[in-house]
Amino acid sequence: MKSVFSLLLFTISFLSLAQNAITDTTQVVIPNRKNSIEAQSKPYVIMISADGFRYDYAKKYNASNLLKYANEGVQAKAMIPSYPSITFPNHWSLITGMYPSHHGLIDNFFFDYKRNEMYLMSKQEKAEDGTWYGGTPLWASAEKQGVLSASLQWVGSGSDAGGKRPTYYYHYHEKFSPTEKVDKVVNWLKLPEEKRPHFISMYFPEVDGAGHHFGPETKETEQAVQKVDNAIGELVKKVNDLGLKNVNFIFVSDHGMITVDGGNPLEIPALLLDKNRFDLYNSQTLLRVYVKNNDEVKTVFKELKKNKTDGYEVYLDKKLPKYLHFATRDDRYNRIGQILLIPKAPKVFLFKDQKTSIGKHGYDPKIVPEMKATFFAWGDTFNNHQVVEEFENVNVYPLVTEILGLKIENKIDGKLKVLEKVLKK
Known part of the structure; x- marks a missing residue:
C-alpha cells in the first residue's frame, strides 16, 4: 500500500492537474433505452447541487434568483449534512438516502482492507467503479422502473452503482461553464417524449472552489455564488419556455464552509x-x-x-x-x-x-453550524411560501421517489414523513 501521505497529496493536487490533462467532454448515451408509456406522463425533477453552498450564502450574498424561487416554493432553515461533512460522502447520501457508513463512501479517499485497495475520488477508474458504492442512486432506481435519467457530473453518476447508469451522462471534468451546463439540461428536455429524461441531476463546483481557495467570507466566494445564481435563473427561464407540465426543481448543497486556522495546525x-x-x-x-x-x-x-x-x-x-x-x-x-x-x-x-486551504469542511454540523447546507425546492408539485425546520440530507431521496412514483428497492435511512409535508396534496 502506498503511503497515505503521498496519496493525500495526490488527491489535493488532482483538480489542478486534471485541467491540464486531455479531457473527455463528450456525452455518453446508453443506447436502446426509452421511457415507458407510464413514465412519459410522470413529473420532471431537476436536482441541482452547488458544492459548498453554505446554508446562509443565498441571503448573505443576495442570490436573487434562488431567494425568489425559495420564497415562492419551499426552503429549509438549513439542511444537515451527513458526517463527515465532505463532498463525495454527502453527494452519495443525497442520491441514495443513506448515511456514509451505510453506503460505504466514508470519505473522499479511504482504504478497503477486504479489497486491499484504495479508493480515491481523483481516480476516474475508481470513481466510475460501481462496486465501491452501496445503495441505489436515484438514476438507477428510475432507469430500472422505466424512467429515463440524465446526469451532469454528480458524484458516482459515471458508475454502474445500483445496477444502472443514467441514460445520458458525462465523465467528470471542469471544462463546462455554468451556462453550457444549463444548455445541456435544456437540450435533454427538448428530446422526444420517449427519449426525454424525467430525472436530471447536475453539479456546480464553483462555490466550493472559491470557498476553499479564498475563504467563505470573501468577494471571490460572493462572485461564485452570483455565478451559480445566474445559471439557476437562466435554467429556470429556459425550462419554463419549453412549456412542459409538472416540472420541479430541487436545489441542494453537500456541506458548508469555514475559515480554518491553517497557520497553527x-x-x-x-x-x-x-x-x-x-x-x-x-x-x-x-x-x-x-x-x-x-x-x-x-x-x-x-x-x-x-x-x-x-x-x-x-x-x-x-x-x-x-x-x-x-x-x-x-x-x-x-x-x-x-x-x-x-x-x-x-x-x-x-x-x-x-x-x-483557507476554507475547509468536514466538521460535525451539530457543533459547527458553518457546515450546514442548503435546501430549496419549487415547482408544480411543491407547496408555496413554506419554510421547514432543519433536516438531515438523507431525507431528500424518499422525497424524489415520491414525486416520481418510484418504489424504493433497498433499506434507506431517509424517511418520507420528514418532507412529505412540502408536497401539494
Whole structure:
C-alpha cells in the first residue's frame, strides 16, 4: 500500500492537474433505452447541487434568483449534512438516502482492507467503479422502473452503482461553464417524449472552489455564488419556455464552509507516525486511525487520550456519538478505522510541511453550524411560501421517489414523513 501521505497529496493536487490533462467532454448515451408509456406522463425533477453552498450564502450574498424561487416554493432553515461533512460522502447520501457508513463512501479517499485497495475520488477508474458504492442512486432506481435519467457530473453518476447508469451522462471534468451546463439540461428536455429524461441531476463546483481557495467570507466566494445564481435563473427561464407540465426543481448543497486556522495546525501525535503499527487517513478535519494489531487498540486509545491537547477530541470508533452514524456499529464496510481524532473547529491536523486551504469542511454540523447546507425546492408539485425546520440530507431521496412514483428497492435511512409535508396534496 502506498503511503497515505503521498496519496493525500495526490488527491489535493488532482483538480489542478486534471485541467491540464486531455479531457473527455463528450456525452455518453446508453443506447436502446426509452421511457415507458407510464413514465412519459410522470413529473420532471431537476436536482441541482452547488458544492459548498453554505446554508446562509443565498441571503448573505443576495442570490436573487434562488431567494425568489425559495420564497415562492419551499426552503429549509438549513439542511444537515451527513458526517463527515465532505463532498463525495454527502453527494452519495443525497442520491441514495443513506448515511456514509451505510453506503460505504466514508470519505473522499479511504482504504478497503477486504479489497486491499484504495479508493480515491481523483481516480476516474475508481470513481466510475460501481462496486465501491452501496445503495441505489436515484438514476438507477428510475432507469430500472422505466424512467429515463440524465446526469451532469454528480458524484458516482459515471458508475454502474445500483445496477444502472443514467441514460445520458458525462465523465467528470471542469471544462463546462455554468451556462453550457444549463444548455445541456435544456437540450435533454427538448428530446422526444420517449427519449426525454424525467430525472436530471447536475453539479456546480464553483462555490466550493472559491470557498476553499479564498475563504467563505470573501468577494471571490460572493462572485461564485452570483455565478451559480445566474445559471439557476437562466435554467429556470429556459425550462419554463419549453412549456412542459409538472416540472420541479430541487436545489441542494453537500456541506458548508469555514475559515480554518491553517497557520497553527494541530500536530499529529508522534505515537501514530509509526507506519508499522498504524495507517493514518487525514482529511485534516478528521484523522482516522487504523491500528494494525487489533489487540493494541485500547492501549493506544488510552495513551492518545492521556497526552492529547485541547484542540481535538479522541474517540474509539465504537464510542462515537450515535447521532453521527459513524461508529463501529454503523460501519458496514469496515472502512472507518478504530480510533478517530476530531479537531475542534477551526483547527486542522496537518502532517509536517503539509499545507491546507483557507476554507475547509468536514466538521460535525451539530457543533459547527458553518457546515450546514442548503435546501430549496419549487415547482408544480411543491407547496408555496413554506419554510421547514432543519433536516438531515438523507431525507431528500424518499422525497424524489415520491414525486416520481418510484418504489424504493433497498433499506434507506431517509424517511418520507420528514418532507412529505412540502408536497401539494
